[in-house]
Amino acid sequence: QKEVEQNSGPLSVPEGAIASLNCTYSDRGSQSFFWYRQYSGKSPELIMFIYSNGDKEDGRFTAQLNKASQYVSLLIRDSQPSDSATYLCAVIRDSGGSNYKLTFGKGTLLTVNP
Amino acid sequence: NAGVMQNPRHLVRRRGQEARLRCSPMKGHSHVYWYRQLPEEGLKFMVYLQKENIIDESGMPKERFSAEFPKEGPSILRIQQVVRGDSAAYFCASSWEGGGEAFFGQGTRLTVV
Numbered sequence: 001q002k003e004v005e006q007n008s009g010p011l012s013v014p015e016g017a018i019a020s021l022n023c024t025y026s027d028r029g030s031q032s033f034f035w036y037r038q039y040s041g042k043s044p045e046l047i048m049f050i051y052s053n054g055d056k057e058d059g060r061f062t063a064q065l066n067k068a069s070q071y072v073s074l075l076i077r078d079s080q081p082s083d084s085a086t087y088l089c090a091v092i093r094d095s096g097g098s099n100y101k102l103t104f105g106k107g108t109l110l111t112v113n114p
Numbered sequence: 115n116a117g118v119m120q121n122p123r124h125l126v127r128r129r130g131q132e133a134r135l136r137c138s139p140m141k142g143h144s145h146v147y148w149y150r151q152l153p154e155e156g157l158k159f160m161v162y163l164q165k166e167n168i169i170d171e172s173g174m175p176k177e178r179f180s181a182e183f184p185k186e187g188p189s190i191l192r193i194q195q196v197v198r199g200d201s202a203a204y205f206c207a208s209s210w211e212g213g214g215e216a217f218f219g220q221g222t223r224l225t226v227v
Contacts, residue, residue, distance in 0.1 A: 004156075034215070043205055043218040044157065088157065100145070100212040101170065106156040 003027065004091050006105035014113050019076040021108050023089030026070070031099070032092040033065055033072045038107065039085045048074060079112040086110070116141065118208050118219035119188075126225045127196045135191040135222045139208030146189045147216060148181060151203040162212075163189055169212075196226045 005024050013019045021035075032051055036044035050056045050063040050072065062075040072091075076083055086107040092099060119138040127133050139146050148160040159173040163183035171181065178196075183189040193200055203223050207216040 036218075043220045046215055046217060049215055090157075100147070100162055100209075101159050101173075102147070102149075102157070102207075102216060103159070104149075104157040 002105075003093075003103045004089055004105040006087075006089050006108045008106060009109040010111050011108055012111045012113060013079050015079060015081060017079050017112075019079045019083065019110055019112070021074040021076070021087045021089075021110065023072045023074075023105055024070055025072070025089075025091045025103075027091070027093045028067075028070065030067075030070075030091045030093045033063070034090040034092075034102065035061075035063060035074045036088040036090060036104075037083075037085045038088055044088055076110075079110075081112045081114050084110055084112050118143075118206055118217055120204075120206050120219035120222050122222060123220060124223050124225070126227060128227055129197055130195050133193040133196050133200070133224055135193075135204050135206075135224070136188045137191070137206030137208075137219055138188040139206075140217055143208035143210050143217075145209045145212050145214075145216075146183050147207045147209075148189075148191050149205045149207065149218075151205060151221075153202070157205065160191075164212075193224075196224070198226045200224060201226045 035048040038044045048063040050065045056063045060077045064073045088107045089105040090102040149157045161181045162170040178194045203221045205221045206219045209216045
């Protein structure tokens with residue numbers, strides 16, 4: 001079982017729709033969860049982080065965390081063509097003293113169609 | 115308010131040469147991480163450093179790879195005797211505290227020919 005799993009996509013949504021990106025993780029001891037956006041050929045850009053169960057909203061972005069189900073998601077409301085990118089889910093496992101090491105999924109490619 | 119600065123952005127080396135990748139963390143950040151992204155692969159942790167200390171190098175290949183973060187100057191990732199399989203994007207990230215939000219540099223894209 002992979003440590004952090006994401007559907008590779010591509011996920012295609014029309015402009016203005018809600019894009020829903022999902023991520024599951026295997027280590028129940030994971031404490032911190034991050035969403036990065038990576039445009040092709042560019043560096044990962046931190047867009048959201050969440051530590052507690054529930055929802056966290058920031059502008060058009062909402063991160064949702066369910067530790068019981070080991071599931072974290074990112075919702076993008078009113079999707080824009082400029083949101084087209086690969087979205088990376090990353091987890092910090094708080095076990096064995098490695099509470100700094102980001103473990104990444106392979107990412108989901110999102111395409112927002114005008 | 116400069117972010118994480120990496121140079122060079124692109125580096126071409128012939129097999130057997132050495133590659134030196136540099137990273138200056140964000141102002142106020144003393145924790146530096148190096149990640150490697152192979153084509154079609156996710157980002158993989160390589161090494162975590164604080165000033166003058168390697169905290170965790172569990173993701174580094176045992177041979178040819180080394181990293182440092184001196185008291186003065188940037189962090190350096192050094193790859194000796196490069197091989198084609200070393201071709202990848204190498205990203206540096208920094209954070210204010212260990213385990214805090216990490217911000218990435220633009221990366222160095224290494225091509226071994």
